[in-house]
Amino acid sequence: MTNKYYMPTRVILGDDCIVKNSELFTTLGKKALIVTGAQSAKRNGSEKDVKTALEAVGIPYLVYDKVMSNPTIACVYEGATLAKENGVDFIIAIGGGSPMDAGKAIALLAAQAIEEGNLFSGNYEKTVLPMAFVPTTAGTGSEVTQYSILTNDKAQTKTSIVTDLLFPTVTFLDAKYTERLGVVNTINTAIDALSHAVEGMLSVRASNVSDALAVASIRMIMSCVPDMLQALRALQAGTEVVLTLKQREQLLQASLMAGMVIAQTGTTAVHAMGYSLTYFKNIDHGRANGLLLGVYLKLVERVEPDLAGRILAAMNFTEAEQFRELLNQLLGEKEEISSEEIKQFSKMASQTKNIANCVVKPTEDDLRAMLALSFAQ
Amino acid sequence: MTNKYYMPTRVILGDDCIVKNSELFTTLGKKALIVTGAQSAKRNGSEKDVKTALEAVGIPYLVYDKVMSNPTIACVYEGATLAKENGVDFIIAIGGGSPMDAGKAIALLAAQAIEEGNLFSGNYEKTVLPMAFVPTTAGTGSEVTQYSILTNDKAQTKTSIVTDLLFPTVTFLDAKYTERLGVVNTINTAIDALSHAVEGMLSVRASNVSDALAVASIRMIMSCVPDMLQALRALQAGTEVVLTLKQREQLLQASLMAGMVIAQTGTTAVHAMGYSLTYFKNIDHGRANGLLLGVYLKLVERVEPDLAGRILAAMNFTEAEQFRELLNQLLGEKEEISSEEIKQFSKMASQTKNIANCVVKPTEDDLRAMLALSFAQ
Incomplete structure (x- = not known):
């Protein structure tokens, strides 16, 4: 197969890399146009560093x-209108997935007129x-990645704009x-990256290149898990344990590599179901993936043991159950899910292209069983 | 550090991928302008497939x-003149490193006027x-990669044009x-790729991303070594053993990943010395690297055992000597090198930027000792 x-994104890593590379802007x-959320970019110093860099090279923003x-x-149409009205010719997005995904859509919509009905069509100039x-x-x-994932109320899920223009x-x-980042956010985002790496290996589009990056990403995240668990237990006990900057770097680079993976492979059944958990139950995206990932890997283990074995x-690990138990420790007490929700979410997920993207394609019955097991305490 | x-190169892999993706042209x-050598592209069917694809979409060539x-x-100025005189607006290079490196320089020289004295300057439009x-x-x-490596008679070595324009x-x-590809060519080129992956890990610019690709590349090449050795022994015995297409794919993808590595890291002392072996002694480039690689890894093992250990x-393997012995088997009988040559080549290599690129920077004495040991039977 082909x-x-x-x-094609140029990646710059390291301490103070924004200010040190101001001229790149x-x-x-x-x-x-700086696209960001209301608070975190102000609190963590990133917005200030971007402004310092822009001011150093005399670029208004x-x-x-x-x-x-x-x-x-x-939101993204509002941002694009602002960009166009002010003659902005490039976008700087700062934040987690939300500002970055919004930034991509704004960059697209500010450069060309796309009707809302065609936003996810894939047909762009x-x-x-x-x-x-x-x-x-x-x-x-x-x-x-080349994905901008937006809340799509018409489809009652998250839907992706997919085009190489968005790298x-x-x-x-x-x-x-x-x-x-707090402990719970750190864990949820690390699980999101881990899910990308694992799902990348479970995709029909996995390649030697994507697998190389995925394996390295998995190893790096897993090396930080003991300290993340310790930090979680400290939080529960009312004390505080913080990750080292070195661990933060490991997690950030593991997330980078996992992103490089899904840029090649896309995601699988886990994301397909996870989007419903986020849309309907307001469960954090990374946490939603974490709830489902161990259970899905158990299904893969039964059908394609060698594939699961390489990931494990x-x-x-030697068994998917070990991974599921570890995720359970990271996730703590779980939400409730009703049988009606299970039915609805598995039906919706079964119709997504993420399922066709799986080496091990779950049936709607499989999806139901996985959802039920995911929420078992 | 940053x-x-x-x-940014788009990579397409798989059986018949040129003809299947004609529209990309x-x-x-x-x-x-198709840039290639005199024979191999005609013999192995690649030139024919390129022409078929171009004709399918009506592109003259x-x-x-x-x-x-x-x-x-x-050679590259001649190719560029041909391109300009005929109004060519893109380059297709087919072959090993030589046609591809020439193709890059031709693509650059056909698009802008660069005096020969400025060819390696790095200052281009x-x-x-x-x-x-x-x-x-x-x-x-x-x-x-972003490198075009040309024979530079003025400098009596191979010199690189380095610019992101060349991806x-x-x-x-x-x-x-x-x-x-014959057995010896297969082995020499596989050793070249292996050298890229190993040298990438030995570079001061190595990163988690480049190491992930390098480790996967090393594993894939090493998995093909037993069959390459068997094929070599068969050749020596006057019989024939051929690699499977699956193994050829492994080697090609390992080479791809090793290329992605050196695009990030550059090469090290091995290439620095190898260029002299090729320029003055006409030793194949991959073979030249193979002669030097095991010996250099032994030096690294003494100074940075953890780094060598990750590669091994x-x-x-657990010791660099095991790797050197394996390379010796692949390389067979070695050429002679004179003490005058050792002195000259180590002096030249010591002044290259490849040395500054090494985590373990060999002194000129180290280089001399390495060269001598490399040619010991």
């Missing part, structure tokens, strides 16, 4: 800081504003922006 | 098939012809073009 590798354009969690279609991205969580991988031009990875070997 | 990842331009091994500066590359050996990695736009990897672990 396979592909493509990831001059290659992107003459006026920037506006800030659109109204991106909410799981950004809406209305070959034009987009250049983009510089600054991830401030270690999970989404959006900084190196950011440049992305800056500085782990210090992730140091203030990267975790130093 | 680290980087950048490799229409995105590159309206008239092609010329063929420049005068690229020699270790291409000269005169931001313009180059689009490029489609078809590797027909599994070793160089040139299909995914090919698209590269097609179809292992069937490598099936007719990917080979399932």
Whole structure:
């Protein structure tokens, strides 16, 4: 079969890499729109560093800081209108997956007129504003993918804009922006990255290149799990344990590599079901994946033991149940799910292209069983 | 420190991937120059497939098939003149490292006027012809790097043009073009790829991403070594053992990944010395690296045992001497080297930037000792 590798984003990593590479912004354009959420980019210093860099090279900018969690279609049209009205010619997105996904859609919509009904069509002109991205969580991988995932109320799920136009031009990875992330956010985003790496290996589009990156990403995340668990237990006990900057770097780079993986492979049944958990039950995206991932790997283990075995070997596990138990420790007490929800979510997931993307394609019955087991305490 | 990842080439892999993706050529331009050597692209079917694809989409083309091994500066200026005189607007390079490296320089020189004295200066306008590359050996990695390595008679060595402009736009990897490669060529090119992966891990620019690709590349090449050795012994015994297409695919993809590695890391002391062996002693480039690689890894093992250990672990070895012995088996009887040559080559190598790129920087004395040991039978 034909396979592909493509990831044209320039990635710059390291301490103070934004300010040290200010001149890179001059290659992107003459006026920037900074796209971010209301608070975190201000608190963690990333927005300040971007502004310092822009001011150092004399580039004027506006800030659109109204991106909410799981950004809406209305939000990205609002951002694009702001960009167009102000003659902005490049986008800087700062934050977790939400501002980055919104930033991509804004870069697309500011460069070409797309009716809302055609937003997810895949038919676009070959034009987009250049983009510089600054991830401030270690999970989404959006900084190196061609996906913009938006809340789609008409379809009652999250839907992706998918086009190579959406690869950011440049992305800056500085782990210090992730140091203030709380324990639960750190765990949820790490699980999101882990899910990307694992799902990448479970995709029909997996290749030697994507598997190489996935295995390394899994190893790096797993090496941080003991300390994440310790931090979680400390939180529960009312004390505090913080991850080291070195661990933050590991997680950020593991997330980067997992993003490079899904840029090649897409995601699988786990994301297909996870989107419903987020849309209908407001469960954090990474946590939603974590609830489902161990259970799905158990199904894969039954049908394709060698494939599951390669993934488990990267975790130093021999059985998928060991992985599921570890995830359960990281996830803590679970939400409730009703039989009606199970029926609805599995039906919706069964119709997604993520299922066709699986090496082991779950039936609707499989999806139901997986959802039920995912929420078992 | 600041680290980087950048490799914007679109990689297409698989059986008949050129013909199946003919339409991709229409995105590159309206008239092609095919850059290749005199024979192999004709024999292995790659040139025919490229022509079939171009004809399917109605793109006219010329063929420049005068690229020699270790291409000269005169050759690339000749190719560029042909391109300009005929209004060619994109380049297709087919072959091993020589046609691909020449193709890159031709794409650059056809798009902008560069005096020969400035060819290696790094100061270029931001313009180059689009490029489609078809590797027909599994070793160089040139299909995914920003390097064009040319024979530089003034400097009496091989010198690189280095600019991000030289990343090919698209590269097609179809292992069937490598099936007719003889045993010795197969081994030499596999050693070249192995050297890229190992040297990438020994570079000061190594990162988690490049190491992930390097480890996978090393594992894949090493998995083919027993059969390469068997084929070599069969050749020596006057019989024939051929590698399977599956093994050819492994080697081609390992070479791809090793190329992605050196695009990030550059090469080290091994290439620095190897260039002299090729320039002055006409030793094949991959073989030259193979002669030096095991000896250099032994030096690294003494100074940075953990680093050497990670590389050796990917080979399932515990000591660098095991690797050197394996290379010796693959290389067979060695050439002679004089003490005058050792002095000259180590002096030249000590002044290259490849040495500064090493985690373990050999002194000129180290280089002398390594060269002597490399040629010990």
